[in-house]
Amino acid sequence: MRSANNALEVDQLSRTFDVSAPWLNRVIDRKPKRYLHAVQDVTFTVEKGKCLALVGESGCGKSTVARLVTGLYAPSEGAILFAPAVKGRGRGRPMEAQMIFQDPHASLNPRWRVGDIIAEPIREFGLRSGAEATEARVAELLRTVGLSPDDGKRYPHEFSGGQRQRISIARALASEPEFLVCDEPTSALDVSVQAQILNLMRRLQDELGLTYLFISHNLAVVRHMADRIAVMYLGRIVEEADTEALFANPQHPYTQLLLQTIPDVAAPNRDRELMGGEPPSPLDPPKGCAFHPRCPMATDQCSKTAPEVRARAGGGTVACHLAPAT
Amino acid sequence: MSMSTHPPASDALALDVRGLSVEFPTRKGVLTALSDVSLTIKRGEILGVVGESGAGKSMTGMAVLGLLEPPGRVSSGEIRIGGKRTDKLSEAEMASIRGSMVGAIFQDPLTSLNPLFSVGQQLIETIRLHSSRSRMDARARAIELLKQVGIPGADERIDHYPHQFSGGMRQRVVIALALAGNPQLIIADEPTTALDVSIQAQITALLRRLCREHGTGVMLVTHDMGVIAETADRVAVMYAGRVIEIGPVEEVLSRPKHPYTRGLMGSIPALGARVERLAQIDGAMPRLNAIPVGCAFNPRCLDAGSRCRQVRPALVTEGQGSVACLVHDGGVQ
Ligand SMILES: Nc1ncnc2c1ncn2[C@@H]1O[C@H](COP(=O)(O)OP(=O)(O)OP(=O)(O)O)[C@@H](O)[C@H]1O
Ligand SMILES: Nc1ncnc2c1ncn2[C@@H]1O[C@H](COP(=O)(O)OP(=O)(O)O)[C@@H](O)[C@H]1O
Ligand code: SF4
Ligand code: SF4
Ligand SMILES: [Mg+2]
Ligand SMILES: [Mg+2]
Numbered sequence: 001m002r003s004a005n006n007a008l009e010v011d012q013l014s015r016t017f018d019v020s021a022p023w024l025n026r027v028i029d030r031k032p033k034r035y036l037h038a039v040q041d042v043t044f045t046v047e048k049g050k051c052l053a054l055v056g057e058s059g060c061g062k063s064t065v066a067r068l069v070t071g072l073y074a075p076s077e078g079a080i081l082f083a084p085a086v087k088g089r090g091r092g093r094p095m096e097a098q099m100i101f102q103d104p105h106a107s108l109n110p111r112w113r114v115g116d117i118i119a120e121p122i123r124e125f126g127l128r129s130g131a132e133a134t135e136a137r138v139a140e141l142l143r144t145v146g147l148s149p150d151d152g153k154r155y156p157h158e159f160s161g162g163q164r165q166r167i168s169i170a171r172a173l174a175s176e177p178e179f180l181v182c183d184e185p186t187s188a189l190d191v192s193v194q195a196q197i198l199n200l201m202r203r204l205q206d207e208l209g210l211t212y213l214f215i216s217h218n219l220a221v222v223r224h225m226a227d228r229i230a231v232m233y234l235g236r237i238v239e240e241a242d243t244e245a246l247f248a249n250p251q252h253p254y255t256q257l258l259l260q261t262i263p264d265v266a267a268p269n270r271d272r273e274l275m276g277g278e279p280p281s282p283l284d285p286p287k288g289c290a291f292h293p294r295c296p297m298a299t300d301q302c303s304k305t306a307p308e309v310r311a312r313a314g315g316g317t318v319a320c321h322l323a324p325a326t
Numbered sequence: 327m328s329m330s331t332h333p334p335a336s337d338a339l340a341l342d343v344r345g346l347s348v349e350f351p352t353r354k355g356v357l358t359a360l361s362d363v364s365l366t367i368k369r370g371e372i373l374g375v376v377g378e379s380g381a382g383k384s385m386t387g388m389a390v391l392g393l394l395e396p397p398g399r400v401s402s403g404e405i406r407i408g409g410k411r412t413d414k415l416s417e418a419e420m421a422s423i424r425g426s427m428v429g430a431i432f433q434d435p436l437t438s439l440n441p442l443f444s445v446g447q448q449l450i451e452t453i454r455l456h457s458s459r460s461r462m463d464a465r466a467r468a469i470e471l472l473k474q475v476g477i478p479g480a481d482e483r484i485d486h487y488p489h490q491f492s493g494g495m496r497q498r499v500v501i502a503l504a505l506a507g508n509p510q511l512i513i514a515d516e517p518t519t520a521l522d523v524s525i526q527a528q529i530t531a532l533l534r535r536l537c538r539e540h541g542t543g544v545m546l547v548t549h550d551m552g553v554i555a556e557t558a559d560r561v562a563v564m565y566a567g568r569v570i571e572i573g574p575v576e577e578v579l580s581r582p583k584h585p586y587t588r589g590l591m592g593s594i595p596a597l598g599a600r601v602e603r604l605a606q607i608d609g610a611m612p613r614l615n616a617i618p619v620g621c622a623f624n625p626r627c628l629d630a631g632s633r634c635r636q637v638r639p640a641l642v643t644e645g646q647g648s649v650a651c652l653v654h655d656g657g658v659q
Contacts, residue, residue: 263552
């Protein structure tokens with residue numbers, strides 16, 4: 001590890017998917033194999049007890065990073081390094097990340113009682129000895145996420161979206177993780193319920209000293225949760241900095257576009273001009289800087305050479321030819 | 327262009343809904359999905375409709391479109407589109423009203439587009455259905471509409487099929503289709519929810535500009551208060567099948583009168599500054615078969631008093647808007 005303060009270090013991580021047509025069609029049509037670079041050369045660290053957020057448009061690779069970090073996908077290239085766990089059954093071994101998904105319905109087994117869903121990791125890893133201790137732990141977890149121990153007897157479909165997300169959080173906490181990967185945990189929820197879940201996640205972070213990798217496309221939510229933000233575009237991190245620094249002084253034109261296009265309740269822009277440009281296909285990314293077809297500042301150089309990731313004035317990194325020198 | 331909150335007065339309202347109730351008869355009894363909903367939209371005006379999931383936003387839009395799913399039915403109230411009473415019309419009559427007098431834009435553009443026909447064929451058909459234009463004229467009009475919604479290379483793209491467009495482009499085509507019959511009213515239900523953030527603002531800005539230009543009234547249903555703040559002239563807040571507050575956008579969003587609207591506004595993380603803890607409305611919206619007696623919001627309301635558990639507040643005028651809360655109507659005790 002580069003620093004003992006880091007919970008996670010990710011180095012030049014890439015993941016490629018083979019999206020070729022079936023072999024026979026390829027032979028008949030004389031088409032080569034096709035690869036999709038979902039994540040390319042991504043490097044970041046997450047400090048212990050902090051929250052790093054990944055933001056960007058759909059298809060930019062956020063969930064792929066989450067799946068790589070939690071081991072659901074194997075990297076094509078690069079390294080993922082967790083700090084040693086300091087508590088729980090895996091003490092001394094690398095931390096294991098638990099994941100919370102966008103759709104709590106899909107991630108909870110509908111045929112199991114909520115109590116059994118939460119107890120499963122406790123039983124599987126033998127975290128408590130005996131049925132009584134397990135039951136007490138499940139009750140404690142239910143209370144921690146703002147449900148009642150009685151709710152353990154009910155089935156997932158008997159709960160609302162927000163309550164189901166509380167159940168998935170309780171389940172994720174059951175294996176006593178120090179690191180949580182949250183992929184759009186509130187995107188399927190109403191703003192009022194989102195506020196309940198975000199407040200809960202902040203409280204748990206303080207009480208349990210959790211470290212978060214937090215994924216969202218909602219910049220206001222990210223601003224509320226994250227200490228640090230990495231902005232992704234077409235598989236790459238284009239800018240990364242402390243939350244306040246990024247909001248105060250976004251340096252990548254894509255970050256600027258994102259910040260400008262979010263309608264803000266507190267300061268609505270009712271004279272918004274139509275802005276052009278759509279995200280390009282990840283199968284056929286533009287040459288040079290992938291953002292150049294949409295970039296208002298693009299120069300000739302931008303369509304030819306991809307900008308390198310370099311130090312960002314004011315801390316962090318940025319990948320743009322025109323970003324101010326440090 | 328100036329953005330006035332008081333759109334030009336006009337004798338014909340694009341939409342006039344009075345005392346609308348919608349029921350679903352079920353084996354276990356009748357569920358009341360909408361109860362006494364009243365709202366108006368002037369021509370060229372955008373009314374935002376907000377509220378938690380299940381509040382009845384989509385239901386209101388579907389009732390106006392005459393697309394309630396059976397056994398759902400309008401049990402009382404009146405709906406007028408452009409001055410014409412529509413809630414008593416037959417299926418066939420309503421079908422001809424859709425397109426000519428009221429257009430629809432839904433979350434998923436694919437539900438509004440036929441994959442088997444080019445966008446041009448669909449536009450031309452809609453245009454000719456509602457006017458006496460020749461095929462040639464209709465095609466020219468279709469190209470003009472595609473240009474208006476910002477589709478580059480419209481004269482070529484008109485012959486492309488829906489699957490050849492990106493999500494944002496498809497939603498533009500749907501907007502063009504909704505405008506093709508020159509309707510007085512458009513129902514837009516979460517039109518940008520399925521789109522990327524950088525595209526959402528494009529689409530709502532487009533909708534706003536076109537409706538001003540065409541004098542079309544819009545009911546804009548959305549979860550996104552930011553979109554409302556930027557796009558709507560007035561806002562209706564719904565809770566448990568009722569309108570609980572309605573008024574000019576800046577009045578409702580910055581000086582909400584109803585405790586529920588206040589909670590909703592406080593629960594939105596702001597882009598401008600970070601707070602330690604978001605305001606939170608505890609609990610959840612009641613199910614239709616368990617709507618509390620009195621004010622439906624009373625179990626979640628911090629201001630509730632004994633009267634709130636007995637009397638159902640009616641929508642009363644206050645300032646430039648209206649609110650349904652006993653604090654503003656005789657007190658909570
Ligand atoms: N076919 C049906 N039978 C019975 N109840 C229904 C039916 N369709 C909808 N409802 C109920 O009517 C109420 C209003 O639904 P509606 O879809 O309008 O809510 P909404 O505010 O648009 O929610 P969302 O934001 O989730 O779309 C909800 O309580 C819903 O469960
Ligand atoms: N298993 C897979 N096979 C092929 N392509 C994939 C797979 N998983 C993700 N992708 C592609 O990788 C890109 C990034 O996807 P993802 O990380 O899910 O995006 P998001 O930022 O929306 O979460 C997308 O273009 C997606 O289609
Ligand atoms: S490198 Fe060029 S195209 Fe890319 S973001 Fe910077 S200025 Fe724009
Ligand atoms: S009527 Fe009573 S319960 Fe309902 S919103 Fe007003 S104060 Fe709250
Ligand atoms: Mg995703
Ligand atoms: Mg809806």
